[in-house]
Amino acid sequence: MPRAFLVKKPCVATAKRNWSELPDEQRAEIYVPICLGGCPLRRDPEPAVGEAPASPVSPLDMTLTPPAPRAPHGPFLHPKGKVPSGPMGAPIPLGIPIPGGVPVGVPIPGGVPGGTELFSCPVCQKSFGFQRMLNRHLKCHSEVKRHLCPYCGKGFNDTFDLKRHVRTHTGVRPYKCSLCEKAFTQRCSLESHLKKIHGVAQRYAYKERRAKLYVCEECGGTADSQDAHLAHLRQRHPHSPLLAKLARKAAAAAAPPPPRLANPAPRLAPPP
DNA sequence: TTGTGCGGCGAAGAGTGG
DNA sequence: CCACTCTTCGCCGCACAA
Numbered sequence: 001m002p003r004a005f006l007v008k009k010p011c012v013a014t015a016k017r018n019w020s021e022l023p024d025e026q027r028a029e030i031y032v033p034i035c036l037g038g039c040p041l042r043r044d045p046e047p048a049v050g051e052a053p054a055s056p057v058s059p060l061d062m063t064l065t066p067p068a069p070r071a072p073h074g075p076f077l078h079p080k081g082k083v084p085s086g087p088m089g090a091p092i093p094l095g096i097p098i099p100g101g102v103p104v105g106v107p108i109p110g111g112v113p114g115g116t117e118l119f120s121c122p123v124c125q126k127s128f129g130f131q132r133m134l135n136r137h138l139k140c141h142s143e144v145k146r147h148l149c150p151y152c153g154k155g156f157n158d159t160f161d162l163k164r165h166v167r168t169h170t171g172v173r174p175y176k177c178s179l180c181e182k183a184f185t186q187r188c189s190l191e192s193h194l195k196k197i198h199g200v201a202q203r204y205a206y207k208e209r210r211a212k213l214y215v216c217e218e219c220g221g222t223a224d225s226q227d228a229h230l231a232h233l234r235q236r237h238p239h240s241p242l243l244a245k246l247a248r249k250a251a252a253a254a255a256p257p258p259p260r261l262a263n264p265a266p267r268l269a270p271p272p
Numbered sequence: 273t274t275g276t277g278c279g280g281c282g283a284a285g286a287g288t289g290g
Numbered sequence: 291c292c293a294c295t296c297t298t299c300g301c302c303g304c305a306c307a308a
Contacts, residue, residue: 132274140301160277168298188280196295
């Protein structure tokens with residue numbers, strides 16, 4: 001199956017959803033272990049509130065709704081068919097205790113010229129210098145995808161991979177070409193465009209490349225600093241989940257939870 | 273020390289124009 | 291049909307936070 005089928009077929013352009021109303025956990029940070037069963041997608045899809053504009057999505061009326069869930073959600077297979085096989089070609093069982101579980105890597109003392117340990121993948125024998133690298137690598141052998149797209153249900157191993165993927169649904173394209181009107185979801189796409197179309201080769205030092213670009217996932221706006229980003233959110237998206245999250249953090253820091261009472265007072269009745 | 277966020281790299285497929 | 295560009299995604303290295 002063409003990989004694009006997974007993303008493009010659901011007809012994202014016509015999907016409708018008020019993206020900004022979604023709490024963080026239903027956006028780019030969904031974590032629904034498939035092995036626990038159940039459809040991770042929204043169970044109570046909200047009514048459509050308007051047609052989503054053609055891409056690029058207008059910042060202020062980006063209202064999208066996820067398409068109908070595709071089939072029961074089994075584990076997602078690697079579209080490229082790169083690795084999900086065991087040593088004998090058998091699929092890695094779903095129950096493999098990989099993500100977050102006990103490391104199954106095999107340390108190889110002195111496996112590196114520097115004398116540091118190498119952690120070897122038991123599936124593909126690939127070696128890593130750090131246990132955490134191996135832990136993350138092991139996820140790619142598991143068919144369980146922890147992060148599911150709320151729009152199309154596609155699963156990803158990595159939070160950022162999901163976040164990046166969601167931009168294909170929301171139309172957020174933070175990387176804008178300064179020489180034409182084109183915009184891209186990834187920096188390398190922009191660089192490729194600049195190089196091939198405009199003949200401009202970007203030469204960034206590694207640090208410069210990693211200079212954080214604050215992207216507003218609500219409207220696709222960008223900022224160079226967190227302050228500017230937060231100011232933008234307060235002005236344009238005061239109900240942004242990120243702002244709410246920061247507010248909760250600030251509140252928690254300002255007022256640490258009181259010590260637990262041995263005999264706590266009875267709970268008040270919930271408000272109507 | 274480990275997990276996570278982010279960006280880069282490379283590959284594969286889609287889209288488009290000649 | 292072919293070449294070129296764009297889009298998307300898997301996976302890894304690095305930096306930082308917990």
